[in-house]
Amino acid sequence: MIRAATLSDAAAIARVHVDTWRAAYADILPKTYLDGLSYEEFGRFWLNLLSKPDTRCVFVAEDEGGVFGFVSGRPRKNFSKGPIDYDGVLDTIYVLPSHQGNGAGRRLVAAVARYFVEVDTGSMLLWVFTENQPARRFYESLGGVLVGADGFDLGGVWVNEVAYGWRNLGVLVEEV
Secondary structure, three states: OEEEHHHHHHHHHHHHHHHHHHHOOOOOHHHHHOOOHHHHHHHHHHHHHHHOOOOEEEEEEEOOEEEEEEEEEOOOOOOOOOOOOOOOEEEEEEEEEHHHOOOHHHHHHHHHHHHHHOOOOOEEEEEEEEEOOHHHHHHHOOEEEEEEEEEEEEEOOEHHHHHHHHOOHHHHHHHH
């Protein structure tokens, strides 16, 4: 089930966030950086973010075992990174490895796309680590087009990233 996140989801989102970073980025980021990620710190971040619902949309994927994935996005205001002709940003999407491959990721992306369409945001982009090939294949399978490249220092390592964009979000909404 996909639903809008609430304040009470902050701790569960934080757990998914930290656990998926540790799994997905084990070969990209330093182990010491990943080991230093904190459920409590991420929980505070998500609690703060979820207390401001007008700044972005956040959805969770859950089953009988609880939250196993989430996505967040926002209309692109005062965000200068990447091509300027995209109206929305898909900031995060993470699904626990144990739940990947069941369509939850597609449904989470569709939830953000649906939100964007409802608030007259007709396009979006996202940034992903260049080395994260599984995620890149996923975005390409959803019709994402490579639209930019950049990089930054994270945990003492230079990380390259690429941007994928979607011009017609209606296609993402209809796909699911």
